[in-house]
Amino acid sequence: MVKPLAxxxxxxxxxxxxxVSAFISADGYYKxxxxxxxxxxxxxxxxxxxxxxxxxxxxxxxxxxxx
Numbered sequence: 701m702v703k704p705l706a707x708x709x710x711x712x713x714x715x716x717x718x719x720v721s722a723f724i725s726a727d728g729y730y731k732x733x734x735x736x737x738x739x740x741x742x743x744x745x746x747x748x749x750x751x752x753x754x755x756x757x758x759x760x761x762x763x764x765x766x767x
Contacts, residue, residue, distance in 0.1 A: 703742055710736035 713720075713733035720729055735741045 703739060703746075706736045706739065706742040710734070 710733045
């Protein structure tokens with residue numbers, strides 16, 4: 701469900717870019733919007749977040765097993 705909305709989200713980011721750039725750096729903002737336009741990048745981001753979540757869970761399990 702998230703992947704099809706990524707393109708819409710990136711277009712929304714570009715639409716609101718002029719307003720948002722008054723508060724944050726426009727370079728990073730537009731780069732993020734550009735990255736979200738490609739479905740492959742969204743898949744890569746999701747995979748990386750899942751990997752980081754699993755690493756965090758493994759560390760938590762190790763800490764509890766040491767007690």
